[in-house]
Amino acid sequence: MVRRLVFLVFAAGMLLAAVPSIAGAGVEPEGACWGTATIKGVTYTPANDTPSNAIPLPDEDGILIDYEGTVDFENTHHSGEIGVRIAGFDIAIADWGDANTADDRGASGTYELDDAFEKIEDVVPFGRVPGIWIVSGSHTASGGECSGFAMIKIEGNPLSHPVGWVALGGLVLTGAGLAFAAFARPGVGRP
Amino acid sequence: MRGRPILGAVAGLFFGLFLSLTLMLWGVWPLDRMSLIGLPVLFMIVGLVLAFLAPLGRKKAGGAAATAEEVTGAAATAEEVTGAVETKEEVEKAVDVEKEIEEATE
Numbered sequence: 001m002v003r004r005l006v007f008l009v010f011a012a013g014m015l016l017a018a019v020p021s022i023a024g025a026g027v028e029p030e031g032a033c034w035g036t037a038t039i040k041g042v043t044y045t046p047a048n049d050t051p052s053n054a055i056p057l058p059d060e061d062g063i064l065i066d067y068e069g070t071v072d073f074e075n076t077h078h079s080g081e082i083g084v085r086i087a088g089f090d091i092a093i094a095d096w097g098d099a100n101t102a103d104d105r106g107a108s109g110t111y112e113l114d115d116a117f118e119k120i121e122d123v124v125p126f127g128r129v130p131g132i133w134i135v136s137g138s139h140t141a142s143g144g145e146c147s148g149f150a151m152i153k154i155e156g157n158p159l160s161h162p163v164g165w166v167a168l169g170g171l172v173l174t175g176a177g178l179a180f181a182a183f184a185r186p187g188v189g190r191p
Numbered sequence: 192m193r194g195r196p197i198l199g200a201v202a203g204l205f206f207g208l209f210l211s212l213t214l215m216l217w218g219v220w221p222l223d224r225m226s227l228i229g230l231p232v233l234f235m236i237v238g239l240v241l242a243f244l245a246p247l248g249r250k251k252a253g254g255a256a257a258t259a260e261e262v263t264g265a266a267a268t269a270e271e272v273t274g275a276v277e278t279k280e281e282v283e284k285a286v287d288v289e290k291e292i293e294e295a296t297e
Binding site: 051054085086087088129130131132133134151153158161163164166167168170171174175177178179180181182183184185 | 193194195196198199201202203205206208209210212213215216217218219220221222223224227228234237238241242244245246247248
């Protein structure tokens with residue numbers, strides 16, 4: 001029995017050790033592409049890739065994001081997409097691509113946050129849920145490719161959304177189930 | 192296993208899922224592989240370990256607060272306690288035989 005217990009604890013440790021850390025990934029390969037986004041006067045970069053320095057997205061209408069991005073390789077016949085990453089799977093919310101025969105290696109402009117929220121509500125289950133999310137992006141062209149991610153934090157009270165109550169209720173119920181499972185069954189294995 | 196292993200495993204699995212969702216909602220950690228797969232599996236194992244150890248509800252040494260079930264030593268049914276299933280006919284037949292024996296001895 002003790003061996004089984006040691007094995008279970010060992011298995012749990014191995015599982016956590018095997019899960020790769022997401023912190024500090026930024027852009028791959030490093031320096032191949034770069035981008036910034038300015039929201040309410042604050043500029044964010046792919047370095048905003050940890051929960052503690054996630055990019056805050058105000059839960060407001062009419063927010064404008066000034067962006068710019070560059071690549072350091074030949075950029076003809078390019079394509080790419082941006083998505084929300086859940087459990088390692090990317091749900092695309094925007095994409096691009098064209099011949100780009102002029103080999104433009106940079107882009108800039110202004111993006112309306114409402115458009116992003118609209119797409120998130122169309123694609124992501126439960127819609128615009130407050131909390132912390134991973135936004136990933138990838139870009140491929142004839143001269144190379146790069147990918148990266150950043151973390152965004154959609155501001156708002158989780159309990160203003162049904163998912164918040166479902167999460168809390170589920171946590172309490174399953175916690176009670178765990179506690180009940182830890183109660184010794186009467187008469188089984190008593191000393 | 193003194194506790195309830197199946198309940199522990201299932202409750203632990205869903206506890207991990209709801210915990211990962213709660214952490215995401217409150218801005219602590221996003222829904223990545225570690226939280227969506229690692230936490231449920233981890234808490235499933237925790238549930239199994241809890242069921243294995245069953246640290247709650249144990250009989251205290253010399254404890255006077257024992258329940259009726261603890262006194263009997265098992266969650267036995269009335270049938271298990273009596274040790275046999277006796278139907279009404281069997282009881283009546285036994286009583287008749289007893290009377291016959293008494294009459295014969297008189």
